[in-house]
Each structure stands twice: as C-alpha cells, then as structure tokens.
Amino acid sequence: MANQPIDLLMQPKWRVIDQSSLGPLFDAKQSFAMDDTLCMSVGKGVSPATARSWVHHDTIVLGIQDTRLPFLQDGISLLESEGYRVIVRNSGGLAVVLDDGVLNISLIFEDEKKGIDIDKGYEAMVELMRRMLRPYNAKIEAYEIEGSYCPGSYDLSINGKKFAGISQRRVRGGVAVQIYLCADKSGSERADLIRRFYQAALKDKQNDKKGVYPEIRPETMASLSELLQKDISVQDLMFALLTELKALSTHLYSAGLSIDEEMEFEKNLVRMAERNAKVFG
Amino acid sequence: MSIPKDLRYSGEHEWVKVEGEKARIGITHFAQSELGDIVFVELPEVGAEIKADEPFGSVESVKTVSELYAPINGTVVEVNEDLDDSPEFVNESPYEKAWMIVVEPSDASEIEKLMTAEQYEEMTQED
DSSP states (O other): OOSSHHHHHOOSEEEEEEETTSOTTOOHHHHHHHHHHHHHHHHHTSSOOEEEEEOOSSEEEEOGGGGGOTTHHHHHHHHHHTTOEEEEOSSSSOOEEEOTTEEEEEEEEEOOSSOOOHHHHHHHHHHHHHHHTGGGTOOOEESOOTTSSSOOTTOEEETTEEEEEEEEEEETTEEEEEEEEEOSSOHHHHHHHHHHHHHHHHGGGGSSOSSOOOOOOGGGBOOHHHHHTSOOOHHHHHHHHHHHHHHHOSEEEEOOOOHHHHHHHHHHHHHHHHHHHHHHO | OOOOTTOEEOTTSEEEEEETTEEEEEEOHHHHHHHOSEEEEEOOOTTOEEOTTSEEEEEEESSOEEEEEOSSOEEEEEEOTHHHHOTTHHHHOTTTTTOOEEEEESOTHHHHTSBOHHHHHHHHHOO
16 A cells, blocks of 8 residues: 555546435445445456445444444334434444435555555545545544544544544455545434434443443534535535546546456345344344 | 464464364454454354355454455354453454354365465565
C-alpha cells in the first residue's frame, strides 16, 4: 500500500460501479457480497482499485456483534414494525441506518502482501470525503463521536455532530473501506430509531451487556443538509465523488462484473444469505 | 516476536498444532498484532466441515473484520467457546488460550505441506 492516504487515492485507473439508483428492490446483502467479490478481484490484480457507490431503501444493517443482543428478536420486530428491512453485514461495527438519503461508498484496494495497514485505508477515505466536501467550506473532523450509532475512531463530524461512519473488511488480498454518508433527512431521527432498537434488544440488561453497545444520544447525529444548511442530495454527493476520482486518476471508467466475478458474487451472496439465515432463523 | 517451532503455519496467518489424530487451529501473534484489539470472534459450530483456503469464521477488531481461512480440510470437533466472552485472549495468548477450533483432518498429510516456523518467519519479514 502507499505511504500517504493521497497516494492510495491517486490510482492510475479507478473502476467505478454505481449502484446508487437501483431502487428499493436492491437488497443490502447484495452490496456486501459485491464488495467481497471486488476485494477478491482487486486482491488478485484482475481489477484495478474500485469505487462502488450504493444506496438502499429503509434498511437497518446490523454488525456481527449485534447478533449477540439478548433480545435481538424484539429489536428486529421494532425495526420491522417501522417498515425497515434488517440484515447483518460482514464488516466491522454495529447497527446503522441506510435509506434513500444515505450514500454509501466502498473503496476497494489491494492489501499489502504480508499485512495490513489498516489506518491507511481509513485515512484515504477521510481524505476523499474532505475533497468531496471542500466546496462547502466546512471543517470535517475524524474522531469518535460518543452517543452516535456505530461509533468509531473515524467518525466524520462537523461541529461535533456525526454525519458519516467508516468500516473496513479484508478479504483475500483486498481491502474494502466502506462509508455511509448521511446526505439529507434527519440524522437525529435515524439515531433515535437505533436508540429504540437497542432499548428493545437489551431491555434491563443494559448494564450487563456482553458486547459494547452504544448509549445513543440522537442529538449527536445530523445529515450534511442539516449541518451545512443546504439541500445536499445523494446525487450531489455522487457528482462530487466522480469529480474527485476523475481528478485523482488518469483513467476513470465504469465496468460491471465480469463473468468470473458474477460467479464469485453468486457464491458470496449465498454466504451472506446463510449468515443472515443463521441469525434470523 | 517468537514463533513456536512445533506448529505449522498458513499463508493466511493461521497456526496448526497436531494433537494425535486431531489438529488445533488459531491465528498467529503476527496476525493479532496487525489487527489490533479483537472485540469479536465468529466461529463455526461443532460438526461443520471446513475446506482448505475457504473461510471458516471471522475476527473483528476495533479497526476491521478479517476472514479466517481454513488451513486444511476437515470436520470441526471442538470450538473455543471462551472466545465468546473473552475475545481479548486472541491478543493476549494467540497460541494458547485463543485456540479457535479443533478439527479432524480429512487428510493429515495436508498439514505437512504448511509452512514451518522458519518459513513463516521469513514470510512475515518480507517487504
């Protein structure tokens, strides 16, 4: 991997796969199977670094640790009663909200031969976000926002309010760095939904919980539109993403899955379905 | 870092210890140190078949999730349930308390094809 985050972003070729407007039938399990597929291709060197954009409608994506919640089924029932689909992802972290106001971006890089420079991947994503949001003249900071959902060291915030979170997964020589960016709608309402999910799934076991589940304070989260007091849509962020990648690369091109990748994707989708079936029965 | 001489190693940073007809499997000190603080270990159930070079579980650290790749083919006969409550064992004691699974290998000769401690040490010192 490169020495500086910007070196990672400056790729001779960037492959782009845009799945940001596939609509409500696009299942989030497909997204995680896609990223595993792309990790393998990029890891093997048959694909250049790849950026995939994706949007899912009314979906809650749980982290692996959420599957140990003592009253998980009650939490899931609450989410479903409010019209959300629930899936478990295979990358790090805890529950997050995806809806049509949230743009997800995966950057897929080749891993180092022997190991793993985990922070570089995160820093590259932070750098890309800073570039994409530069026209808005806001100071974007990366540190853990306590009280947010799925908190982590690379939470992105403006004035202490989180609008994005980053996770990472490593598969067969490839690294997928995934971010969710809350473009519009209410960040605090999203956070309140996750607060109520944990309340239902933990009940009185809040204090003897096995994992480290966040105590969510909804006011710690906001969308970019709220924070910048401008209408910022998923499409605006898509445009910014493509503009920045074009500036960082000599060759930016769009390419769907190859035949080999399609076959790998099917296998990965089965694995995702099995993982989910294990949790949801 | 010391790499136990009596174990065999895979390119995906798993160790294998032969115990009679069975093989105990975990991840190496090198792997845990690169991943950082482990917060969750996902393992298969007893009776599951594992296939060489295919994922059999995953480890989640504060920074990332990594797949665990089976070093050999076999059937899982024991799973370290202590890692449910104490995933930090992977950081503290990767070769002892944090063994992950015990398998009955389909073909014990596969273990001989894995790296020796010296070869693994060489691999992790490359670059």
